[in-house]
Amino acid sequence: DQQVKQNSPSLSVQEGRISILNCDYTNSMFDYFLWYKKYPAEGPTFLISISSIKDKNEDGRFTVFLNKSAKHLSLHIVPSQPGDSAVYFCAASVTSGTYKYIFGTGTRLKVLA
Amino acid sequence: DVKVTQSSRYLVKRTGEKVFLECVQDMDHENMFWYRQDPGLGLRLIYFSYDVKMKEKGDIPEGYSVSREKKERFSLILESASTNQTSMYLCASSSHLGGAGANVLTFGAGSRLTVL
Numbered sequence: 740d741q742q743v744k745q746n747s748p749s750l751s752v753q754e755g756r757i758s759i760l761n762c763d764y765t766n767s768m769f770d771y772f773l774w775y776k777k778y779p780a781e782g783p784t785f786l787i788s789i790s791s792i793k794d795k796n797e798d799g800r801f802t803v804f805l806n807k808s809a810k811h812l813s814l815h816i817v818p819s820q821p822g823d824s825a826v827y828f829c830a831a832s833v834t835s836g837t838y839k840y841i842f843g844t845g846t847r848l849k850v851l852a
Numbered sequence: 853d854v855k856v857t858q859s860s861r862y863l864v865k866r867t868g869e870k871v872f873l874e875c876v877q878d879m880d881h882e883n884m885f886w887y888r889q890d891p892g893l894g895l896r897l898i899y900f901s902y903d904v905k906m907k908e909k910g911d912i913p914e915g916y917s918v919s920r921e922k923k924e925r926f927s928l929i930l931e932s933a934s935t936n937q938t939s940m941y942l943c944a945s946s947s948h949l950g951g952a953g954a955n956v957l958t959f960g961a962g963s964r965l966t967v968l
Contacts, residue, residue: 748892771955782856782942782959783895828895834955838883838902838948839910844894 742766743831745843753851758816760846762829765810769831773840774803774814776825783828787814819850855879856960858943864966871930873963875943883946884926885957886910886918888939895942901926902948933967940964 744763752758762772770791775783789796789803789812796803802815816823826847830840859874877884885900887910897910899918907918915937919927926945930937941964944957 745894773956775957775959777889780962780964782944782961783957785956785958788956830895830957832955834948838946838955839885839897839900839908840957841897841911842887842895844892 741844742769743829743841743843745827745829745846747846748844749847749849751849751851752819754821755818758814758819758823758848758850760814760816760827760829760848762812762814762843763810764812764831766831766833766841767810768833769841771832771834772803772805772812773830773832774801775828775830776823777828777845778825786827816848819848821850821852824848824850856943856945856958858941858960858963860963861961862964862966864968865933866968867934869933869967871933871965871967873928873930873941873943873965875926875928875960876924877926877945877958878924879945879947879958880923881945881947881958882923883948884920885944885946886916886926886928887942887944888912889942889962890939898928930965933965935967938965938967 774786777783826845886898887895901920917929943960
């Protein structure tokens with residue numbers, strides 16, 4: 740049973756436009772969410788996080804939105820740059836539990852110059 | 853700067869061989885994790901540890917074991933490698949004790965294992 744889902748395997752966006760990556764989860768106990776970016780042959784790098792007590796968190800070009808009632812979060816990248824082309828993973832955790840994160844299957848973003 | 857180091861970037865092994873993947877972190881993190889990444893399947897948790905000599909099964913522990921004898925080191929062991937264990941293996945660490953960066957996983961660069 741996939742508790743964290745990224746239903747879009749790939750996304751293409753023009754440089755300068757907004758990229759929106761989506762993530763859905765099923766476990767209402769999840770209270771902390773992370774987004775990671777991964778280039779080929781490298782480890783994932785942390786982008787941005789959000790706690791369930793918030794509905795938005797912003798860091799530069801990256802904004803994460805959380806809709807708890809819909810069990811949905813999204814990552815917005817504005818403006819998109821060619822260097823943003825990578826695979827993006829969302830991850831969820833129950834922080835009072837066993838400290839482990841469940842990851843989605845990833846979305847491959849391609850930013851076209 | 854937080855650093856997680858995986859000893860081998862690329863390995864090629866034969867079916868039935870015993871394989872050791874080593875991971876060391878230098879930030880005194882309590883938690884350490886082993887994931888594998890496969891196309892279309894994302895990152896799947898194999899094992900994790902929240903303290904020295906403690907280990908917990910993740911979602912896909914079959915065919916793997918782990919060892920955590922020291923806080924900074926977490927080893928993944930494939931007792932008898934099989935072709936379906938060909939994958940990218942990712943080690944990560946985190947702290948749950950608060951402060952900046954708490955509850956964020958820091959990953960190593962990954963170990964690409966090919967089993968022939």
